[in-house]
Amino acid sequence: MAERRYDPQEIEPRWQAVWADEHTWEVANRTAEQLKALGRGRGTAGAPGRLTPDTEPDTYVLEMLPYPSGEPHVGHLKNYAVGDAVAHFRRRCGERVMHPMGYDAFGLPAENNAIKTGVQPRVATQASIDSYRRQFHRWGISIDWSREFGTHEPRYYRWTQWIFLRLYERGLAYRKEAAVKWCPKDQTVLANEQVDAEGRCERCGCRVEIRQLEQWFFRITDYAERLLNDLDNIDWPEHVKTMQRNWIGRSEGAEVTFRCEELAIDYPVFTTRPDTLFGATFFVMAPEHPDVLRLAAGTDHEQQVHEYVNHAITETGEERGDLDKPKTGVPLGRTVVNPVNGERIPMYVADYVLMEYGTGAIMAVPAHDERDYAFARAFGVPIRRVIAGENPDGDEQGLPYTGDGPLVNSNPEFDGLDNRRAYAEIVAWLDRQGLGHGSISYRLRDWLVSRQRYWGCPIPIVYCDRCGIVPLSEDELPVELPDIDDYTPKGRSPLAAAEDWVRTTCPGCGEPARRETDTMDTFVDSSWYFLRYCDARNEHAAWDRAAVREWMPVNQYIGGVEHAILHLMYARFFTKALADMDLLDVEEPFASLFTQGMITRGGAKMSSSKGNAVAPSSIVERFGADTARCYVLFIGPPDQDADWSDEGVEGVHRFLGRLWRLSAEVAERAPASEDDRPPGADEAHGPDLALLRKAHWAIDKVGGDLRRFAFNTAIAAVMELLNECYRVRDQAGDATLRFALSSAASILFPFAPHVCADAYQLLNGERVWEVPWPQAEEAFLESDFYELVCQVNGKLRDRVQVATDASLEELKESCRVAPNVRAHVDGREIVKEIVVPGKLVNLVVR
C-alpha cells in the first residue's frame, strides 16, 4: 500500500476553492412571500433533523468585526475559530445561519501611521483589509462574503450619518460646552471610557488634560435605567453584566436643597443617606463647580480658594484619586442652611468631591461617612452622631459609623426610629416641605462623540451665522471625507484645513456656512454594523425593516472581554434608541454573548514589541489552517486565557494527520458500498462493538460540548475515538472502521473543516457540510455490563463486572464478595450499604 502523507497545503486550498466557487456560506434574505408563508419574522432553533431550507430557522452568528491593522493576530484566529465552530454546528443542526464579516476601518492608528509615514489612511487601511480578507479565506472561515463592508466606505457611513441625524432629531445628539478630557499628544478629545484610571490616554498613554470645548454628545444617560434593567433579559456572562452594572453605577437616594442665604442661591445635593441629614455639619463643593469662585469672592478666603481651585484642576485623576492622600480643601467663607433643622453650616471647596457625579456638591456627615470624617478631623469641624451603633454610650466611639441603628440627636419626630425606616420618612417629609425628593443618580456620563481627527466619519452638520446649528437633510448624505495632505493634528481637526470642503451653503437659508470639521468617535461606526449586515447592499435605506426583523437579534455574539463596557454598551444604547424611533423591532442587539480569553505566550500578552508574538500565517504555512484552528480551541476552555505552546501545536497536527491517514487507508482498501453497513447494536461484538460504542459516545459528547462551548473537551473526545480506531484497526470490520472514522470527521468538521471534508469525501463520497449533524444511537450508549466501583468507607477497594439490569441486592452482593472488599471488611460489621446503580456500592463498616 502506498504511503500516504497528510498534506494540508494541498487539501486546504482545494476545499476553499469549492466553497468560494459555490458561494457555499451565503444565505439570502427571505422574500416577503417566504416570510409570510413561514408565518413569522424569524425562526426559533429547532430540533436537529434533515436539512430542509424552506423551514430552517434563521440564525445570526457574529464575531466582533476586526479593526484592520497590519495582519490578523492569534486573538483573531481564536475569535473566528470559535465563531466558525458555532456557525458550522448550527448549520448542520438544521439552522439557516448568517455569518458575515466586515472591518471597523476608521480609527486613530491608521491616522497616526499616516502622520509618521505619509501613507494615506485610506491606502494603508485598504492594504490591511486585503490582508485580513486573504487570511480569513486561508483559514477557511465560513463567511457570507456577499455582505462584506468596511465602516470607512461612503456606502456604509452615509447611514452612520443618517443615524446621527435621527439622534439629533430626537434630542439624543446635542452640543454643549464641557470640561472634556483632552489628549495633548493625539491632540483630541477623549470619552471618559478612553481614559484609564491613572488619567492616561488609552491609545498613547500620555497624561490627559482638561479643556473647555463645544462638543457633540449622545444622551446615553437617558437610557441608563433601561440599559441596567434589560441586562436581566439577555444571556451574557455574569462578569460582563456586572461590569456594565458597575459602569452605569445606579445609586438610590434623595436630592436635598441647601440654601446659601448670603447670596440667595439654592444648592441641591444628592445623598444616598437622607437618614443622616441631621448629622450634616458642613457642606463641600467640587473645585470645578461653576459657583465656587463667585461664592468666595469678597471673603477672606478668596485668594486661597483661587489657588486651591487652580491647583486641583491641573491635578491628574491619578494624583487626585489617591485614597491615601490626606484630605485637602479650603473654606469658602460662606454658609448654607440645612433644611431639616435650619442650622447654618460652613461651606468648603475640596477635591474629594467630584463635579461629574451627583450635583458637584455634597452635604457632609462626618459621623457616618469615612471621607467626611477624615475631612472633619483634618479641619476641626464638629462631628455629630445621629445613628446609634453597637456601643451607643461613647459619642466618639466607633466613628465613622456606617452601619444601621436607631436615630439619635435628630428630631423628636425621627429619634428612635430605625435608620432604614427614618430614611423613607425623612424623604417623604422633605417632599412635603418642598425641600427635596427621592432621586436616583448614575455614574454613567453622556457619550462624547466629537473627535478632532481626520480618519473618521464626518458629522453631517453645518454652522450658519443666521440659522446656527443646521443638520443636513437625508438627500445630502453622505458627507464624504475629503482627501487632504496634512494629517498632523493642530488642536483642531485636520479637516479644518480643507477649506473648499468646509465652505458650503446653509441648507436652511442658502447663505454661506461652514461644515462641522470634527469626526465621530469610531465606536459610533461599530454601534450599528450588525444591523447593516442584515441588508448590506441596500442603497436606499440603512436597512429594510423586514430584513432586520428576520435576523435580529444576533443569536450568538462572540468577542473579547475588553469590549465589555464600551462597544457592548454603545451598541445596546443604539439599538434601544433606534427601537424607540420605531426603526427596529428589537431592544437588545445580542441575545447571547460569549467572551473568549486571551492567548498569551510565556505568560505575557503577545506583542511585536516584546517579540513573543506568533503570526497565524506562520502556523498556517507550517501546519495548515485546520491545525491552527484546532489548536487554539484545544489549548483550554475558550473563555479563559491560555498560553501558547509550540509543542502543543505539533500534537494537534499529529492528531489531524492520524485522522486523515487512517481515513485514506480505509477508504482505499475498502471503498464504500451500499450494502456494507456497520453491524447494529444487537449484532455487533468484540472490537466492532467497542469501536461503535466509542463512536456513538463521541457523537453524543461532542454535540453536548459544542452547545456549552467546551471545544477543548469536544476535540479530546474525537482524539479518544481516533485512538480507539487505531487500537482495533486490524480487528474491526471495514464498515465499522469507516463508520467510526466518518463520525470522527463529521463531528470534528466545525473545528477542522478542510481535513474533515476531505476524509469524509474519501470515506463516503459525500460533502460533510451537506450532511445533518449525526445522532448517537441510544442502543450503543448503553451496555449489558459495566464496571461497578466497590468502596469501603468511601474508599475505592475493587471493581467488578456487573449486569446493567442487576437488582440492588445483586449489586450489594457483588460488592461484598469482591476479593479486595472482603479483605477490607475483614470481619467488621457492615452498618450501611449505599448503592448508586450504574456507578458504585459503598459499604460502611465499623
Added chain:
RNA sequence: GCGGCGGUGGCGGAACGGUAGACGCGAGGCCCUCAAAAGGCCUUGUCCGCAAGGGCGUGUGGGUUCGACUCCCACCCGCCGCACCA
C-alpha cells in the same frame, strides 16, 4: 475598599456530590529503519513494595455527607474590572 473570576501531576488542562488526573504536551522504553526523519505500540501523580497491595494527594483550616476538586463557613495567594461615586 467594592465586585467578578481563578488556585488540580513536570506543563496545558479533564472530572452531573460517586473510580481525581480524560485528552494533549513533555519524559522514558520498545517496534519499524543500514541510519535518521516520519510513523506505530507501551509506561508515566507521589511515596513504600519484587508483586499483590497499601499510605499520601485538587491553595490553607474547619464543617455538612456513607462519600467533597465539587456544597457551606473562615482565611491565604493570583488575575480582571470599578474605585474619594456622596
